[in-house]
Structures are given as C-alpha cells and as structure tokens.
Amino acid sequence: MTSASLSHDLAGTYDRLAANYDKLHQRWLRHAGGEAQAALEAIVRALVATDTNLLDAGCGTGAFARSLIAEGMSPAHITLLDPSQAMLERCIDTNARQVNGRLETLPFESQTFDVVTCAWALETAQDQELALRELCRVVRRRGVFCLVFCAEKPTRDLAEWLSRLAVTLRGTGQFLSCELVINILRRSGEFEVRAVPTNGPAAALLARRLF
Numbered sequence: 351m352t353s354a355s356l357s358h359d360l361a362g363t364y365d366r367l368a369a370n371y372d373k374l375h376q377r378w379l380r381h382a383g384g385e386a387q388a389a390l391e392a393i394v395r396a397l398v399a400t401d402t403n404l405l406d407a408g409c410g411t412g413a414f415a416r417s418l419i420a421e422g423m424s425p426a427h428i429t430l431l432d433p434s435q436a437m438l439e440r441c442i443d444t445n446a447r448q449v450n451g452r453l454e455t456l457p458f459e460s461q462t463f464d465v466v467t468c469a470w471a472l473e474t475a476q477d478q479e480l481a482l483r484e485l486c487r488v489v490r491r492r493g494v495f496c497l498v499f500c501a502e503k504p505t506r507d508l509a510e511w512l513s514r515l516a517v518t519l520r521g522t523g524q525f526l527s528c529e530l531v532i533n534i535l536r537r538s539g540e541f542e543v544r545a546v547p548t549n550g551p552a553a554a555l556l557a558r559r560l561f
C-alpha cells in the first residue's frame with residue numbers, strides 16, 4: 351500500500367499550498383469530507399479530558415488543535431506534527447508543541463499519547479502501512495487513534511465528484527480502500543477498530559488500543 355505516484359516532495363507541495371490551504375480544505379469539507387471530519391471531531395471532543403495527551407499527526411495549519419484549545423484544552427498537552435515548515439509556522443499561535451516529522455518515522459517513544467488524530471494526511475504518506483503501524487505504535491494502552499481519509503467510496507453528486515477530482519489533480523491525495531486500512535489496523539490484534547458510518551468519498555475510523 352504505497353503511493354509512489356504521488357509527489358515525493360510533499361513538504362514542498364504543502365509549503366507552496368500553506369497560504370491558501372484553509373480555503374481549499376474548507377471546499378473539500380463542504381462538498382465531500384464534512385461528515386467524516388464531523389465524526390472525528392465529535393469522537394475526540396467526547397474523549398479529551400484536561401490531562402489528555404494528544405498528537406495531531408499531519409496537523410496542517412493546526413485548525414483542529416486551535417478549536418480544542420478554544421474549548422479549554424491546554425496547549426501543553428498537544429503535539430502537532432507535520433513535514434511542512436510553512437504549515438507548522440501557521441500553528442505557532444496555538445502554543446502547542448510543534449514537531450517537523452513524518453507519519454512513517456514518528457519521533458516519539460512507543461505508547462506516548464492517549465489520543466492520536468490523523469486527518470487527511472495518510473493519503474500522501476509514501477508507505478501507508480508503515481504510517482499506520484507508526485501511528486498505532488505511539489498510542490497508549492486504552493488510548494485511541496482517530497483517522498479520516500479520502501476513501502474509495504461512491505460519490506453521491508457532482509459536487510463530491512468534482513471535489514474528488516480536484517484532490518487527485520492537485521496531487522495531494524489518493525483515495526484509499528477502507529477495508530485495506532481497517533485490516534492493517536486490526537492485524538496486530540492490539541486494536542479494536544470501528545468505521546463510523548459516513549457518506550461520500552471519505553472515511554472515519556476509530557481504533558482503540560486494547561493492551
């Protein structure tokens with residue numbers, strides 16, 4: 351499960367997109383990925399407590415962390431990881447810890463975080479299986495991993511279809527098989543995995559570490 355066809359200079363791609371990223375991403379959420387994003391946000395909001403240690407991997411401009419902090423979560427408990435320096439620079443105002451890094455080689459000890467989120471970043475990992483193993487590795491016992499990604503699912507209307515085409519043409523993602531991702535997450539036997547029902551070409555998964 352690799353994405354050799356995607357740009358190898360991902361950090362450069364996102365450095366160039368950073369200034370316009372929020373506007374482009376809002377379009378994707380409005381027309382296609384909104385249900386999956388809402389599912390992820392609802393799950394995380396239900397799980398976080400004042401002392402929850404959270405990693406947002408592939409954090410982009412830090413919008414999700416910013417909303418959690420606005421709702422009372424301490425930035426001291428949030429780690430933001432991204433390979434694009436321009437994206438990380440847009441996260442500075444959050445005061446959360448910023449780490450330049452990739453999903454495939456997470457620079458953290460095993461079982462460090464209570465909650466790990468990864469929204470719309472797995473699609474561009476060069477080796478998605480390795481990225482998923484890494485994301486699972488850093489989740490604590492009884493902790494959770496929440497993931498949303500562009501998925502190979504039927505589009506319902508023209509707006510979804512066009513949004514999907516825009517992502518493909520921009521080279522910022524590919525549409526992954528939900529079953530394949532679930533199978534990788536289940537393979538170790540350490541995670542209970544649930545798919546949250548959503549419509550459109552996007553998926554939301556919740557994986558809980560059992561031991």
Ligand SMILES: C[S@@+](CC[C@H](N)C(=O)[O-])C[C@H]1O[C@@H](n2cnc3c(N)ncnc32)[C@H](O)[C@@H]1O
Binds near residue numbers: 410432
């Ligand atoms: C589509 S944006 C999503 C940003 C944010 N999670 C959100 O929901 O708005 C993808 C982000 O993932 C980052 N990214 C892409 N490939 C990555 C990888 N292999 N490891 C970590 N981050 C990656 C990009 O730099 C970019 O900031």
